[in-house]
Amino acid sequence: MITFSQKQLKIPQMSKPVYLVTGGMSKFGRAIPEMRTEELVVDAFTEAAEFIKKSPAELKKYIHSCYYGHFADHFGDQLLGEALIHDRLGLDPLGNVGIKTGGATGGSTLWEAFKAVASGYSDCVLAMGWERMDEVPTDEGNNYIACAADKDWETPLGHIYTGYYAVMAQKYWQVFGKSEDSFRKTMAEIAVKNRGYARMNPHAQGPMKITVEDVLKSPVVAYPLRALDCCLMSVGAACAILCDEKTAYELTDNPLLVYVTAGSHTLRVADRRNMEIPLLPNESADQYKDLGERFPGSDRYPGFTGFLAARMAAYYAYGMANIYDPTEDLDLVELHDAFTISDIQTYEDVGIRPYGEGRTYVESGDCYHTNPNTGKPGKLPANLSGGLIGNMHAVGATGIMQAVEVGQHIWGRWAEMHENQKKWDAYGRTKPKDWQNLQVDNAKRGMAISHAGVGSHVTATILVHPDHQLKGRNS
Amino acid sequence: MSNSNKRGTVKVINGRYRPDGSFHYNYPNTPIYDEAGKLMGVTNPRDLTHIHAYGGESQFFSSLKDGEIWGTKCENPDCEHTGTVNLPYKIYCPDCLKKAIPVNLTATAIKSATVHTFMVTERTGAFNTLEKPIRFINIEFEGVDTILMSYLSVGEPKVGMRVVPIFRKVEPTFTILDLSWVPLGTSVEKLPDGFSFSK
Known part of the structure; x- marks a missing residue:
């Protein structure tokens, strides 16, 4: 599709508002051979229950239907793994369904859970996601991940999914980064930032105190991407409980309004055709008239440089939550930093910056908890969890982890969930002596972006404190 | 069995x-x-071992051994985007869902294939059969609406580089690996074993 009808552009409607009541997660690691998946899942569920001072058994009594995100069946050599987890959670005979949309599986799981409550089908649902990528050797894992590309036209080409994305990175690097050392340094700053924030997160798999130079000296994976530019491959679980208003306030005094939307684009990048840039509320067509002059080679949209699916997910989500300008209206974001360069691409797709200017979100200091240029709070901190680069990418759990992290800021409970020495000890991790509270002061609204591979599926999850809803400026 | x-x-x-x-x-x-x-x-x-059907795309994969590249074109006059040419080959027009017409794009490829973007990587997954490093290239063609992914067998890729197709005519695998590319002007002696130009 290269044109849209008005029916397709309709802002999604809900029959009733939906609330995020609680969420939890396990520890994340490259390999966790001492635990079965069900143990990770129970850890996540128990954390969610305890967050609202319930026992797991008490929380289960509220759940009406279940949504399970688990992408790669073949990693676990187990079809219907979702059903096994459902049984181990003791949630039979409730209805349950497995959801799979590659890297966006976690976000898509929230999307399905959200619609179940919004429609009135269920008053309270479980969205649970997990992945374990440690049960095959890395090259077999790469082969399996490459199976998410087209098996006839792409997968035989090296059986390496990174390569199918890397050509997009190369195009963005040359067109919008202009192959400049300064742009390469900006990419590296994202890796430094996210790995540094992961140091404050006991769940995180990849905390590192590193410098830009460390990133630039790390081994080349696919130029310009180096090892420290790339996300982790992880094991772990995360969950969220979504409810209608009545049930939400039975469970907690402080639920958050939640909106979840989704967009898509062709699985094969090869199939992408040209189109006009679909505009977000804070953009005008005029501002892109000279894009091709400013950035030679940017004549194709979305081409190999934009993620149309992210733009569509943001378009629908901003319409639902009345977000006009994400940088002004949101207080923090968790973005899908699969690679440093795709993080920059996403700033543009979701309207944090106009197309071509994504790098300025980093260079201005806006994306930091504390702006390194001014020493003041960053305007829109990003990936304080450590993101996929520093925290984890346990695919089915990732989008859910992101939303829970955003929620903990809006609840004002981020420090409580990350500082607790008992959690550091239980996970066998050492809390750094310079541990820093990354709580975003007075956070009222936030967003999580969950993204699949080369951009075939993207979801946007927006959380809003009910006392701080925005009035419509988008019509 | x-x-x-x-x-x-x-x-x-x-x-x-x-x-x-x-x-x-x-x-x-x-x-x-x-x-x-x-x-x-x-x-x-x-x-x-899995078994897999090529179905309506069989023409593309069987023609590579003959030195031909086939795509498809929507010729439905009622289609909003009639005239769209797809490579990768698409059996149905994704806009109107009418059967698309196979078109031989070999000459178009020889005349206009240009590297849109590329990537060189040493990393591969299990069961890879390509020589490392792999030089992924994405190729645009005049009059074709999409950009094909493939690999370069000779030289180093650059954006804007003119390339021409080569075909594995000896012991073909009947997969996408039977199609590769070399810089325009490459001599036949430099082609990998089993590969040759279209004619």
């Missing part, structure tokens, strides 16, 4: 798959212990 040691092959006879030979091989599993000798799990080895 037969239990013979002959590696499995398949024919289609009377509209049904007819497998012949062995399609799976059993190996014993082995225990996994930690340093203290505690049983942590087991390995589950397996060797098996």
